[in-house]
Amino acid sequence: MYTSHIGRRLLGLYHQRTGEDLSARQFFEQRLYPLFYNHKRYLQWVPSSPFAQKVAAGNLGGGKTEAEVQLATLHHKIATVPPDASFVIGFPAAGVEGTTSGQVSGVGPRVGTEEIYCSWIGGALGVGVSGGLSLLLDEDDVLWALYEGWAHYRTYLDQRPTMKGNQIETWNGHWLAHAFDSEFDPNHPLDNLKIELTDTAGTLAMPTREWVQVLFALTRHYPTRDLTAYVYSLAQTNRTIGFVPLQLRGIRKVYDLTDKLFLFPAAVQSAGQDQLLRLYSVHYGFARACQLGAIGLAAIEPAKLRDYLPSAYGPAKAPSTKTDAAAIQFAFQQLWILAMLNNQELYDTADRLAGALHQFSGTAKQGKMNLDRQVEKVFVKHRPAFIERLTEILEEAKGSAVDYVSLFDEAVRQVMLMPVDNFPLFIILVRFRYIARAAA
Template sequence: MYTATIGKRLIQALNERDGTDWTTRRFVAESFFACMFNTDRYLIHLNNSPFAQAYNQKGKKPLTDAILGKCGEDVHRKIEADERDASIYLGGASSGLLDSTSGQVTSLARAVPADDVYASWVGTALGITIEGGLTLLIDDPEVNLLLREGWDAYRELLDQTPNLKGNQVNTWNGHWLTHRFGKHTPGEQWTPPTIKEDTSMPAISWVKLMFALAYHFRDTRQKVINAYVYLFNKTNKTAGFVRLNLPDVRRMVELHDRLFTVPDGLQVVAFENLYETELSFTKAFQCGEIGLRAIEPKGMFAYYTNRILPKAKADDKPERVVFFRAQKLWIIAMLNDDTLYKHAENLAV
């Protein structure tokens, strides 16, 4: 499972950066468990794992240090006993032919090393959940080192916010990465994501995540990152691999900065924050890569089908100004010719 690959790469990156000698087992036992499961408010919920089973019984048995310690021991024992079902090898097959992920069960003998099992726990916590519920694993050491740093920030936020729902580290990863990699107004203070009525944290918009990645890697002109897209739930779903064409995405923001001034009432980052796409990530994924075509602005389809088109007005609110600008910019970027601004303006306005 690709979670194991990404987990191993994080541990390797930590060792190279810090001069440490973490093994996968020792990292999980001494660092990962201590971060994710050190109180009864977990950072992540892993279905049917020993930690999840103890959490589900916490109304009867409080999650004391002793019980949490035993959960960790149970994980080690199961791994050493070569148990490789989905509750231990995260992203793996179910233990029975009639269970929800039984499609991965095979009669072929395939040994899964203990290192891969431990690494799958780490990799699962590096997933970035976006609006719509899909999760991305990004194959880039800088991204994953930053996500590891974000786990500690999420633990701190959870400890300081009693009404915030736990078990959402993958959702948190999206907000953390967008905050740390995105463009900010000088002196701007970051505000953590708003808590919804059910005390959960909303997932980040996928296009905001793309803009943040594109901005951070703006000096690497050919930066194309591979991401693995999946969904872990009661049933596991795999979408597969997709290329994140960051130079393509970045072109939109570069054109905006070059061609437009910021409307009154909007911060510099408002364009990225207010940008909405026509396609959901599930549909954008089908484009083959996440680039200009995938981030088509919302409302463009109306131009293909209607004779009466919306018009920009002098007294439009700043948010609506962004709406029209996004459409103009996308046309210019797709045509790859900055001199066509006036032609694009006639089409979009």
């Protein structure tokens, strides 16, 4: 029950940083319950729990509020009832027929009451990301940032009377990206917090944060480390992905390419790297990215990159840079390829080859459109065909003042030295640099 472990970790951090030595039950009663459940709008919804059950009017005697009765019911269940998902976060449902029930065992789990309260604490520390999954991260700075964010979520919610509650994991994703941003000011924690709320029939809601943005936030905070996340979903049907390595040092390579900001439209270059990275979109959903075995540089492949390589389904599309949004995505695709190739010499070779091809397409021996088509034939998926197309261009360009032979020889040498898997990335980069020249 990993939620209990994470809850106990926060409990230890709380004691370490505040000096207050609270038990799990005391922490729940004094820190979590007042923020989460002692309000009309909760911060977290736990299905079938006492907080999800309406209190009968007959149980409200003696001046007790509904929330107080629900809290007393939770304490009673924890003390007397065998544990199940209705009051232990991350546990299977009671019985054997529910969609969230676990495998039947004659032994039965032995779970102490402190562990149960810890599961509520840990369950409130899940970081929700796009794709309906959440992450638990066993890192001091992450846990403490999320804990401090709870109170700000309550403030944020109270300031918006038409906003629905029960989105703590979604909030955690936004808050973590915000708290680890280079512009975050702890003295004014809600400044620059930008969440584009959706409006459905007059009710506001937070959309889930894109998973790549959460990864970028972690990369900013841990530039020289890799982490491990526990990935799961607790919903109508529970889902467990398991422990997934987060290879942040690989993702950091995107940050290290600050000298390539010239690839972006001039109008947005001054925005800075962090602002631009907020516009990054990815090819993989988070569940599919986890199937790669680790979340690293390969997992953050930019969206639509594969459209620009010929396939069995048809010819490659031509990238468009007519709008700023398209040009920004075009720049991200080039940055990612450069990071994957991890070789400045390959970039220089690709750029010089693109320049030579652009010069060739501008010659007047035959119609410009025919020359463009001949150049487009160079952008193929396999090395032998690539070399054959360059040879055809050399035949066509005989007698030219441009030294195509040395430029093409350099490209072929690099292509033959690189791993086969890198060639498609190299050829897309050449095509991108060619199109960038044509659009200039």
